[in-house]
Amino acid sequence: MSIAHHIRNALQHASMIRRVADEGIKMRQDGQGSVFDLSLGNPLIEPPPAFYESMKQLLARGKTGLHRYMPNNGYPETRAAIAAWLRTDLDLPFTGQHVFLSVGAAGGINTLFKALLGPSEEVIFFAPYFVEYGFYTSNHGGLPVIVETNDEFQIDAESLRKAVTEKTRIVMINTPNNPTGVVYTAESLRNISEVLRDASTRYGRPIYLLNDTPYRRMVYDEYVDAQAPDPMHFYEHTIIATSFSKDLAIPGERIGYVAFSPQIEDIQEIDEAMAFCARILGFVNAPAWMQHLLPSLLDTQVDMSWYAKKRQRLLSFLRLTGYTCTTPKGAFYIYPKAPGGDDMAFYQELKRHRVLVVPGSGFGRAGYFRIAYCMNDETIDGALPAFAKAYETLHKPE
Template sequence: MINESYKKMLGAKSVIRELSEYATARGKEIGYENVFDFSLGNPSVAVPQEFTDEMIRLLETEDTMTLHGYTPSLGNPLYKEKIAESLNERFGMNYGPEHIFPTTGAAGAIAHAVRAVTEPGDEVLAFAPFFPEYGPYITGAGLKLSVVPADTDTFQINFDRFLEMLNEKVMAVIVNTPNNPSGVAYSTQTLTRLAQILKDKSEEYGHTIYLLSDEPYREIVFKGADAPYVSKFYDNTLSCYSFSKSLSLPGERIGYVAVNPACDGAEYIVPMCGQISRGTGHNCPPSIIQQAVAKVCGMTADLSVYETNMNIIYATLVDLGFTVVKPGGTFYIMPKALEESSIEFCKKAKEYDLIFVPTDGFGAPGFFRMAYCIDTEKVERAMVRLRQFVSEVYR
């Protein structure tokens, strides 16, 4: 018999996907340039030429059996070494290759990391606003996901609610900074306080609470933002990374778990990830992609357009009287809707061909998300439309 729970999941259509499909259909009708689609978080800048060159070089010069053969089950040694080096240099860490486990993007990284530090039935805490895919990642591992409500004034951590919700069953806490959907980066102050609480509570409960740091937007940080490296604050941190955004490679499914060398069980966690892979059928990201990314892992695509877009949008939103926290990074911004229901607000915006995502699904209703990974020229035209929409509908 087919599995009932997965079958039921088919009913729940993704709001983002529906909006994106609507935008595509509407684009066919009125011309895609006339639809201001802020729905999808898809990188909009080219992959670095160095990546393409390295791929071609590998294909032209390497023996096909080495190039496309099985990688060791814990990953390509060069990839692991280069990533450790790059992280050490940039963030003053002391990773060795043995602390790096290659994964199929951040999704794979979180799926592995969370299984490594929990037993089925344990609880994991996330902070709103949060990436809705944490739901399947966490429950798919047999765990309970509880979401700490947002601090809607700053989109930093709501520590009062966090302290209320922490309990002995919580074995891991997941953070995402810079954050999807708010664009906000957790500050030095936030991370210092979070680390202190996790240390104290680990001691009180007599077990380690691990911190899973989901950081696919780590390299998209704007001028003046306070966006420190999470693992520096708390030893028991597993950093979950993806090159999807920094190198514009989301389809190639390449990322890693970086295990803080000082964390409890540091020597076991990467080999355990190799065992976890066997059960999920994952077995390492593609060989050629690991090899090519090893060459370019210290660089990024030209990410400057995201900051340009953010500044245009933020200024317009402030000018129009929106309540909005200025993003420290990513390609998202999360203003408060101009009426109580952000769903209604987004419906009305859609009439103006402005495609925004209500953040109810991110655990923070009343706001909407704009993904500004689009051309600046289009962002500018969208701001004209936004002014028109606000003045006509909300005066």
């Protein structure tokens, strides 16, 4: 069977994360011992008990009609519940119309791109980045433009300013970040908002700031509040795409939402466009069952101490061994420098010891590697000796 040329092309460049995960599947079957796979952001933690409790309560109510089509942008009561939650969280006047229920963050981003992007309009995102962004952009005829972050993975105004053109439609950030775990500082967010405000005035139409933020509620205690500022408080044309994949540990259930800043104009038209695009993309609506559960789960999330302990264990070990790591403030990834500087060589060396991580080249910044520590302790502890050996083999004394 012959597949489309551009898809064959895309497959060749497709996610390094998936390729590493496939490698893991092969290795687990090769009969040569355990594999310590730290490659995939698929949390092993179970959803919180409240998730199952809500399901039981919903079933016990014995209501009928729970599984039918609903308006394409979601049940009005679910939209209203999320809007009320956001009003408290962000102190901005959200209504249900500002909230669109989506098939995960990924479904939300694709629906939004379909609704906003004209042919060859540009979407800017920052390296290192979640690699699907390029594909999401080209899915809808857009052109990806990649801007580098600084050594701390924060955003510099000048680099962004140089990349913005009259064709820029969306600037996309991801805080807390995959793959680095960093949370954008107020300075980064101020830099972005100043550049975008200037450019929006210059070109006579808003450039939207999209915060892809499935890890939004996964900030470590010591960084919540002042150290984890929200982009909505910096820039009026901000949109959030988020999900419950990570903070409720239910990525397979495919539930999330897009929220538009109440300061964005034309919300009525955007709302209609989102509903239409969800329909013609074939999502039609976000899963009904999950939408029924959400209103009772908005204040529930997985226990962050499960992640905090793993983060601390890995950071202490890696730093003691000699690795250079930026401290992750949210999410469940660490993005250290590859000893010796060649992330592919480092990946191969770790693989020899049956440990899998994702090389930084897969995120558009070579010379680093990503550890996903959403795994059990046995996998993490089992991988530590290999990190020590690979460091010993590859690092070059200064």
